[in-house]
Amino acid sequence: MSELRTLAKQAGLKLPLVEEVAADIFMGTFTTTWRDAAAVASRLLAGTLYAHYYDLPADWSEPSKTVLRWGKRTAADFTAVCRTRAGTPGGSVAANGMLLEQSQILTTHNLAVLVDALDLTGELRERAPQLAEHTFGWIRRRLGQRASHRHAALIQLKNAAYAWRQALFLLSFCEPAAQFAHAERLIDQARGTVLEPAADGLRHVLHGGRFTATGTVRRGAGVRFLGWTEGTHPLLAHSSRG
Template sequence: MCAERAGTSGPSWQPVNGKVIEQDQILTTHNLAAWAGIARRRARAALARYSFDVVCRLVNRMAGKPILPTIKGTAYAWRQMLFHLSLCEDAEWAAVLEWIEADIVPRPLLVPVRRAPALAGLRLVAAGGSFGADGTGERGRARRLLGWSADEHWMRAGHVLK
């Protein structure tokens, strides 16, 4: 199932194996399911906001061509945010999404530019849409944020900064 979700076929090599493992982590939510049973309801939105801030701090480290471990850490933080959002009530979810969109924290220009495709993907899914098999939507403007790629990662690709 994980290999299918990762879209892998052919010989095994590190990026392909990483994509499969990442899908396993997504499906098991990094053992966050156990945490969900003990979390206080009021903390869920705050944890989603905190996770988004971690995403932004990691993206800020991506000056020039970002290193892959930073991209992977960003993807993990993004999934943490999605997990906490999934536990929120609808009104809370909408408020967090609005807060993310507003993002009044002063950040270097690189941060909103690099995270824009992932935010477009979040908006797409929040509106009931879905990604294509290649992990994109809206003609490539919206993207699924994963840490592993067998090709050049979109956060490293030049088109993100155009």
């Protein structure tokens, strides 16, 4: 992140780039930079697959509600949105991870900021289909590796969920035909694996559906693929049933 900030500064760009925060040291608040990055993401991705899949806020046009903590201006409204979306106030490592994952979803963890500031939309549209295919391939290979124990399996899922978010960001810049082709191919490849509910959830959204508040499909086994959860991860639960 420091390298990105240095490059942005050299280019004369003041960008709301956000940090990677560890769940075990997270203090429960976000600086206003996160809210600024989320506003860029909502604007850039409005009406796209990513926005529909993750139910991005339409905009952040309301005046920011900030609180001064530890000498830094924090975005109370952004923090509240993350807590609502995660369904937890935070506190434990798992709950903090859920909050942080929502912050990364809302901001795309710098992807939208960079694409928007550097005017990369046109180039990304050309490269997105191949990049999305590579990313989905990595996810399948990662989840296809046998985990030595349950904690290792959870780490696999967290890393795969982060890559899944990046894949959906890329897929959002593809034409609808390419999006459906990727989804159908993924569904065929994921059948009978731990990834099957996530693939079904993606198809559900592409066909105009939405997830419930708990990230499930009302009539079906599809789920929104997230990495962090309290309790048994839904993809591991699906795998154990199989």
